Amino acid sequence: MLKDITIGQYFPGDTLIHKLDPRVKILTSILFIVALFFVKDFYPYIFIFLFIVAVVKTAKLPVKFILKGLKPLMFIIIITFVINLLFTKGEVLFSLGPISITKEGISQSVFMALRLILLIVGTSLLTLTTSPIALTDGIESLLSPFRKIGLPSHELAMMMTIALRFIPTLLEETDKIMKAQMARGADFESGNILNRAKSLVPLLVPLFINAFRRADELATAMEARCYRGGEGRTRLNELKFDRKDTTVLLSMVLFFGFIMSTRYW
Amino acid sequence: MKNDIMINIENVSYEYKSYVDDSIQLAVKDLSLQIRRGEFLAILGHNGSGKSTLAKMMNGMILPTRGEVYVNGINTRDEDKIWDIRSKAGMVFQNPDNQIVATIVEEDVAFGPENLGIPPKEIRKRVDDSLEAVGMSEYKKHAPHLLSGGQKQRVAIAGILAMEPDCIIFDEPTAMLDPSGRKEVMETITKLNKEKNKTIVLITHFMDEAVLADRVMVLNEGENVLMGTPREIFSQVEKLKELGLDVPQVTELAYELRKEGFDIRKDCITIEELVESL
Amino acid sequence: MIIEIENLNFIYNPGTPFEKKALDDISISIEEGDFVGLIGHTGSGKSTLVQHLNGLIKPTSGKIIIDGVDITNPETKMREIRKKVGLVFQYPEHQLFEETIYKDIAFGPKNLGLTEEEVEARVKEAMELVGLDYETLKDRSPFEISGGQKRRVAIAGVVAMKPKVLILDEPTAGLDPKGRDAILDEIKKLYERENITIILVSHSMEDIARLANTILVMHKGKVIMHDKTREIFKSADLLEDIGLDIPQVTKFMKEFKNRGHDVREDCLTIEEAKEELIKYLRGTKNA
Numbered sequence: 001m002l003k004d005i006t007i008g009q010y011f012p013g014d015t016l017i018h019k020l021d022p023r024v025k026i027l028t029s030i031l032f033i034v035a036l037f038f039v040k041d042f043y044p045y046i047f048i049f050l051f052i053v054a055v056v057k058t059a060k061l062p063v064k065f066i067l068k069g070l071k072p073l074m075f076i077i078i079i080t081f082v083i084n085l086l087f088t089k090g091e092v093l094f095s096l097g098p099i100s101i102t103k104e105g106i107s108q109s110v111f112m113a114l115r116l117i118l119l120i121v122g123t124s125l126l127t128l129t130t131s132p133i134a135l136t137d138g139i140e141s142l143l144s145p146f147r148k149i150g151l152p153s154h155e156l157a158m159m160m161t162i163a164l165r166f167i168p169t170l171l172e173e174t175d176k177i178m179k180a181q182m183a184r185g186a187d188f189e190s191g192n193i194l195n196r197a198k199s200l201v202p203l204l205v206p207l208f209i210n211a212f213r214r215a216d217e218l219a220t221a222m223e224a225r226c227y228r229g230g231e232g233r234t235r236l237n238e239l240k241f242d243r244k245d246t247t248v249l250l251s252m253v254l255f256f257g258f259i260m261s262t263r264y265w
Numbered sequence: 266m267k268n269d270i271m272i273n274i275e276n277v278s279y280e281y282k283s284y285v286d287d288s289i290q291l292a293v294k295d296l297s298l299q300i301r302r303g304e305f306l307a308i309l310g311h312n313g314s315g316k317s318t319l320a321k322m323m324n325g326m327i328l329p330t331r332g333e334v335y336v337n338g339i340n341t342r343d344e345d346k347i348w349d350i351r352s353k354a355g356m357v358f359q360n361p362d363n364q365i366v367a368t369i370v371e372e373d374v375a376f377g378p379e380n381l382g383i384p385p386k387e388i389r390k391r392v393d394d395s396l397e398a399v400g401m402s403e404y405k406k407h408a409p410h411l412l413s414g415g416q417k418q419r420v421a422i423a424g425i426l427a428m429e430p431d432c433i434i435f436d437e438p439t440a441m442l443d444p445s446g447r448k449e450v451m452e453t454i455t456k457l458n459k460e461k462n463k464t465i466v467l468i469t470h471f472m473d474e475a476v477l478a479d480r481v482m483v484l485n486e487g488e489n490v491l492m493g494t495p496r497e498i499f500s501q502v503e504k505l506k507e508l509g510l511d512v513p514q515v516t517e518l519a520y521e522l523r524k525e526g527f528d529i530r531k532d533c534i535t536i537e538e539l540v541e542s543l
Numbered sequence: 544m545i546i547e548i549e550n551l552n553f554i555y556n557p558g559t560p561f562e563k564k565a566l567d568d569i570s571i572s573i574e575e576g577d578f579v580g581l582i583g584h585t586g587s588g589k590s591t592l593v594q595h596l597n598g599l600i601k602p603t604s605g606k607i608i609i610d611g612v613d614i615t616n617p618e619t620k621m622r623e624i625r626k627k628v629g630l631v632f633q634y635p636e637h638q639l640f641e642e643t644i645y646k647d648i649a650f651g652p653k654n655l656g657l658t659e660e661e662v663e664a665r666v667k668e669a670m671e672l673v674g675l676d677y678e679t680l681k682d683r684s685p686f687e688i689s690g691g692q693k694r695r696v697a698i699a700g701v702v703a704m705k706p707k708v709l710i711l712d713e714p715t716a717g718l719d720p721k722g723r724d725a726i727l728d729e730i731k732k733l734y735e736r737e738n739i740t741i742i743l744v745s746h747s748m749e750d751i752a753r754l755a756n757t758i759l760v761m762h763k764g765k766v767i768m769h770d771k772t773r774e775i776f777k778s779a780d781l782l783e784d785i786g787l788d789i790p791q792v793t794k795f796m797k798e799f800k801n802r803g804h805d806v807r808e809d810c811l812t813i814e815e816a817k818e819e820l821i822k823y824l825r826g827t828k829n830a
Contacts, residue, residue, distance in 0.1 A: 122314060
C-alpha cells in the first residue's frame with residue numbers, strides 16, 4: 001500500500017529534459033504554478049495541457065506512471081470538486097432538498113478539479129525528470145544568495161537529500177514493524193479514533209527508536225567519510241548553466257508570460 | 266622501518282561510564298598492537314569484547330583515555346590532521362543501510378571525495394574506479410535501497426575506496442548479510458588486500474572469515490588474549506570455546522579425535538587437511 | 544497434520560510491470576510436534592510463506608488449514624489464527640516498545656483478551672522458557688539490556704501467546720557465537736518442554752542440522768524438497784546447485800567416503816562424526 005506512492009519519485013532517463021540544469025526546471029515549475037493560478041478561463045488550460053504532453057513525450061515518461069501518481073490524491077481532488085459543486089452560488093439548475101446544483105457550480109468545480117490535476121501532474125514532472133540530488137543541488141544553488149542573511153542553504157539541501165534517501169527505508173521498516181505487531185495481535189484498523197491513535201503506539205515507538213539509531217549510525221559514517229559541512233566541498237556533478245539552459249529558460253518565461261497575460265485579455 | 270607500520274597502537278585504554286550503575290568500565294585495557302602496511306588482520310571477539318571501540322580508535326572517531334594511536338605516523342589526537350587520518354584509514358560499518366547517504370549509487374560513492382574537496386574530474390575517475398574495484402559499475406545509476414545487502418555493502422566499500430585510503434577498517438561488515446552477501450563482501454575484501462595492496466583490519470565474530478586473514482587477534486574484555494596466524498589460533502580449540510568463539514567444525518572434529526588418542530594434526534582448518542591427515 | 548497447505552499461490556503486484564510470482568503452487572503438510580527447518584536463498588519465498596501461515600498475507604489462490612481451521616476463509620477471526628501460529632520476525636528486538644519488559648511481553652497475551660492473572664502467569668512462564676529471570680528483569684526497561692537479552696524478550700512476547708506453531712525467522716541473525724548458542728539452546732528446550740511445532744527459518748545449515756527433524760527447501764517460490772534432515776543433506780549436489788550449503792562435518796564425511804573409506808556419510812553433527820570415525824578407525828586398525 002505504502003509502495004504505491006509515486007510522488008517525488010525519479011524516473012531515470014537520458015533525454016533533453018533529464019539533462020537540463022535543475023535550476024531551469026525548478027524555476028520553470030515555479031512559473032508553471034504561478035501561471036496556473038493566473039488562469040481564469042478554460043481555454044489557457046489547453047496550452048498548459050499541451051505543455052505537459054510535450055514534456056512527457058520528450059522525457060519519454062510512461063503515462064501510466066504519471067496517472068498512478070494522481071491516485072493517492074484522488075480523495076483531495078474529489079473533495080475540491082464536491083465542495084465547489086455544492087457551495088458555489090448562481091443559477092440553480094436543479095435542487096434536492098437543501099442541496100442545489102448551479103450552473104456556475106458545475107463550471108467552477110470542473111475548473112478547480114482541472115487546476116488541481118494540472119498542478120499535481122505539472123509539478124510531478126520536476127521530480128520525475130530530476131534526480132533528488134540534482135534537485136537539492138539546484139535548490140541549494142538557488143538559495144545560496146540568501147546565505148548572506150544567514151540561511152543555511154547547504155544544511156537544508158543535505159537534510160533534504162538524507163530525507164529522500166531514507167523515505168523508502170523507513171517505509172519498509174514501518175511495514176515490517178506493523179506486521180510484527182500484528183503477529184502479536186495488534187489491531188491497527190478497527191475502533192474509534194482514540195483507540196486507533198492508541199493502537200499506533202506499538203508502531204511509532206519502535207519506529208522512532210530505530211530512526212534515532214539509524215541517525216546516530218549515519219552521523220558516525222558521515223564523519224568517518226570526512227563530512228564537515230558545506231565549507232570547501234566540491235561536487236561530482238557540478239551545475240553548469242549552458243546555452244541550451246538559457247534558451248529553455250527564456251522560452252519558458254515567454255510561454256508562461258503569455259499564459260499569465262490571458263487573464264487580462 | 267617506521268614506515269612499515271600503518272597503524273601503531275601504544276598502551277591504549279578506553280574508559281566509559283556504565284549507564285546501569287554509573288561505574289567506570291574499561292572497554293579496552295592497556296592494549297598495544299602494530300598493524301603492518303599491506304597486512305590483513307582479523308580481530309575476533311564476541312559482543313562486548315571491546316572490538317568496536319578499538320576499531321573506532323583506529324581512525325580517530327574516538328580518542329583513547331590513555332595511550333596513543335598513530336595512523337601513518339600521525340597521532341589521532343592531532344586535531345589539525347584528523348581529516349588526513351580519516352581519509353587514510355577508512356571505515357566500513359555493520360549496517361549498510363545506515364552508511365549510504367545519497368539516493369543514487371555513484372553520488373554516494375562521490376560523497377567522501379566531495380568532502381575532501383577533490384576537483385570534479387578527479388572525483389569522476391575515482392568513483393568509476395572504485396565501483397569497478399567492487400564490481401558494482403553496472404549499478405552506478407541505481408537507487409541504493411533497491412540493492413541486496415551484499416551489494417549495498419559493496420557500494421559502502423566503494424565510497425571508502427574513493428577517498429583512496431591506505432587502510433580500511435571493517436567493523437563487522439557481514440553481520441547483517443545472508444550467506445551470498447557475506448561471500449560477495451569477503452571476496453571484495455580479500456581482493457582489495459591482494460590486488461590493491463590495501464591494509465585490512467577486519468573485525469568479526471565469524472571464524473570462517475578470520476581464516477582468510479594473515480594474522481588473527483582474539484580480543485576478550487578489552488585485552489589481547491591470543492595473537493597469531495589463523496592456523497595457530499584455531500588449533501587452540503579449548504581456549505576459543507572458553508571465550509565463546511567458534512572454531513571450524515573440522516578443527517573441532519580433529520581436536521575431539523586427538524582426545525580419543527588418534528594421531529592427527531592439531532591444526533587442520535580445512536576439510537582437505539583433515540582428510541589428508543586421517 | 545497441524546499445517547496443511549494446498550495449491551498455494553501468491554503474486555506480488557498483480558497486473559503491474561512489477562508483477563512477481565512469489566509462491567508457486569505450494570502443497571505441503573506438517574505433522575504436529577515436528578521441528579521443521581526452512582531453508583532457501585534470500586528471495587526464494589521463505590518469508591512470504593511464513594507470513595501466509597499466520598494470516599499477515601492473504602494468498603492469491605489456495606488453501607491453508609492450521610489445526611483444522613481454514614485460515615484463508617475470510618470468516619476466520621484473526622485472533623483465532625494468532626492463537627494458533629506465533630511468528631517471530633528477524634531482529635525482533637527492533638519491535639520492542641513498552642516501558643518495562645513485563646509490559647512488552649504482556650502485549651500479545653492482552654490482545655488475546657486474557658485476564659490479568661492469566662497474562663501474568665503467561666509472562667512469568669514465557670520469561671522462564673527463554674531463560675530470563677522474572678523477578679530481577681520484569682520491571683527493567685527493555686532498552687537497557689544487552690542485545691541477546693532483548694531478543695529473548697521479543698521471543699518471549701510471542702511465546703507468551705502460547706501458539707501451537709511457533710515460527711522463528713532467523714532468530715540468531717547478527718548475534719555472536721555465544722548469543723547464538725544460547726538462543727538455540729532455549730529454542731531446543733522450548734521445543735522439548737512445550738510439545739509445540741516449530742518452524743525455523745535459517746541460513747545456517749549447522750544450526751538447522753543441529754535442531755530440525757525435517758527440512759523444507761525452497762527455491763524460486765517452490766518447495767523443491769521436503770524430507771528428514773538426514774535425507775536432505777545427503778543431496779549435497781542438489782543443494783549446491785541452488786547455492787545452498789551443507790554442514791562442514793557432513794561435507795567432510797562425504798569427502799572421506801569418496802576417498803575410499805567405508806563410513807556413514809550422513810553425520811549431521813561433530814558428535815555423530817566423531818563416533819562414526821572412532822568406530823571406523825578402531826575397526827580398520829584391529830583388522
